[in-house]
Amino acid sequence: MSALETPFALRLLPGGSYAGRSRMLLLRSATAARRAWMAFFSGFFEPVFYLVAMGQGLGSMVGPLPGPDGSPISYIAFIAPGLLAASAMNGAVFDSTFNVFFKLKYARLYDAMLATPLGPVDVALGEIGWALLRGGLYALGFLAVMGGSGLLVSPWALLALPAALVVAFAFAAVGMAATSYLRSWQDFDLVTLVIMPMFLFSTTFFPLSVYPRWLQVVVECLPLYHAVELMRGLTTGLVGPGMLVHVAYFAVMIVLGVAVAARRLDVLLLK
Amino acid sequence: MADGLVQARGLYKRFGAIEAVRGIDVDVARGEVFGFLGPNGAGKSSAMRMIACVSPRTGGELQVLGMDPGRDGPRIRARIGVVPQLDNLDAELSVRQNLEIYGRYFGLPRAHVREKARELLAFAQLTERADDPVEPLSGGMKRRLTIARSLVNDPELLLLDEPTTGLDPQARHLLWERLYRLKREGVTQIITTHYMDEAEQLCDRLVVMDHGVIVAEGSPAELIERHATREVLELRFAPEARPEPEVLAPLVERVESLPDRLLLYTADGERAQAEVARAGHRPLSALVRRSSLEDVFLSLTGRTLVD
């Protein structure tokens, strides 16, 4: 799935780390998801609830906000792209943190896989790939909701789905890499501690201009901020070369995440 | 040993300050069932994991199927089957899916693994449970499924790490019977165990491991012949009536003193029992039995295998 990242990850890892068979992990995950599809879709609804509750509820009390080009847009139109980005993030993060941790520490699933010709890069790419598919599916569902609500006003919105896949890929890769450093379920409070404020501050609900300058700088460093800005531009049709910065940001996350995740599987399991 | 499937020379494994395997020589020939017998912590699993190419060796030489695990890990793993000490079945998949998906990890085509899974379900006597989840299976069934899974790629070499630990006697015997069958079919097996009866039943040849080193090597019969007498007289005494081992030593070849009993090694247990009685000792119970690998281990290390 990522012909681009693999050679890089391979160079960081000892030989035999990659059998080119990560799609078998996707097959495994799809087979498992068929047995537990409720759990799979549960995470999709959270951003939809936010859209309805905040967009309708809060939106009726707040007036229009400045859109990407400065012209005013309705509150619901402002938060929808932010929640779209959050959808992609949620699906990817949930799978690449909780699920990966369970398989790594309790189910010893990756030990079983590494006893076959599969290597750590196959496992990392396969699991990250599944998490990205999940994020992508949530984003697709959310896009459908947005379309149904008349919130997609530009043909550029067609690119929102591939963009969501890139965002999900980046969060999944970094999520799996970070999870490999967690020691117990208690450490998951850290994940919440990172995700929750990022969700609130990354211009999801308020424009950047409401924050003091120092906080603006912090927000501009957050990955979700780049995802939200990317989505807001695409769904409203305000597309510029500045967007390549966002894409580059995610490319770096992807390459680092995959490389670190595979390296950590090697260190943790092949000792 | 040109056609040896596994050849280790001075194989060594260290985890930080712990020396798990301290230089062992091992040769496993095609078609044989080879055992690592030793107590917990002897280094059996560490040795197995190096042979399975999932743990890099710290030192020494190792060849598996004529290749170097350090360089050809994936190619070796494609041709071996592994039953780890702790089951790691996929709880999110059904019994059948566990076999089919695992086969796919080896790159085997869909139609092939489907047929293979059917065959292996029958072998593991799990056909009736094929579409059940894994979790409710009994310990013996899970173990059989793990063994079936290890066969999905038709391995030339099967590595079984404590295949029957924790199983009840009936489940163990069923499992042993399956392993015999594989042996008859010509599958080379390496088994670790801390059960001497398992080693005696299954292994053509074995090494006794203790504290990371091999302390003896041979067939079960050879080891017993070399390190124990034909028979053992087991005596239990009331604490106040228990004689010192040295008192009984002249009557037999060797005496081992365990907390709850004395073991007298001799060619003729009945005669030794009569002589003990003649010398005026009154045991609560006396049992004459044939020597086992347990006695070999005791004689080599002064300790029992399972305590």
Ligand SMILES: Nc1ncnc2c1ncn2[C@@H]1O[C@H](COP(=O)(O)OP(=O)(O)O)[C@@H](O)[C@H]1O
């Ligand atoms: N991954 C590991 N990290 C640290 N120490 C280990 C690890 N695996 C095994 N050991 C240590 O190596 C020694 C041998 O263990 P092991 O090979 O599991 O023995 P056995 O399988 O014979 O019970 C033990 O002291 C054990 O604690």
Ligand SMILES: [Mg+2]
């Ligand atoms: Mg062990």
